[in-house]
Amino acid sequence: MDKLTATSVFESLASGVRLDVFRLLVKQGLDGMVAGEIASTLELPPTNLSFHLKALTQARLLRVEQEGRYQRYRANIPLMLDLIAYLTEECCAGNPQQCMDLRAESCCSSDLLPPISDNSTKL
Amino acid sequence: MDKLTATSVFESLASGVRLDVFRLLVKQGLDGMVAGEIASTLELPPTNLSFHLKALTQARLLRVEQEGRYQRYRANIPLMLDLIAYLTEECCAGNPQQCMDLRAESCCSSDLLPPISDNSTKL
DNA sequence: ACAACAATTCAATAATTGTTGTATAGTTGA
């Protein structure tokens, strides 16, 4: 994960519309959705959705596949996982106890992140 | 985690300068850094850094504390963890096998995320 | 080939964001 990739992804998610689109597609998983379904679900003008789909796709957060006259979009979940890893790299000054204390303050991450191994500097 | 909070955080991290600042402070953990240290480490004009520190602080990604004539900044790691949870909510259409397959594609997340429990819909 | 449909591109406009230098507010130590 290089910096340019990371900022592109964050830029993509910095818009309420694009965040809605991405989260909707994360929920759909491998099924994905075609553009028209997304537009009607989120009640967006097709033109505007297209603008945001393009931004998300250029940032590689979405993958697109043609299906006849439809375009099916899917969330690029592995990229999202890489981004999370990039964000937490070398955290907490190499002090695992800090990581544990900080995780305890988070309202909902306890079931999402793994136990901290003693030799790890990661969250 | 509401949508406005999430987009503010992503907006904050959408700039290369702010991403550098935040990752630097994640590394420092609870120690944090004062503004001048950050500016000299990243070789930024103080004025410009101040602009970005303000944006990060308003998004609550940074906490600031006065120390005499210095301002000490620290990363708000619990907020970051909440954001990660928000992003992966209800993912993969409730199908844990999809989650596992997708995790296998990520280059570096295997040591960062927990085993998937059978009844979980989360990554 | 043709009419209907799905989606995107284009052009115009509105609104927001980033960077820099200068000026200002607050703190420290002699």
Added chain:
DNA sequence: TCAACTATACAACAATTATTGAATTGTTGT
């Protein structure tokens, strides 16, 4: 109190981003 220092606020300008309607490209089914 005064000079030095830390950091931010302000103003001006450059650059980018978001939204909309109209036009365009490509696909389907008859």
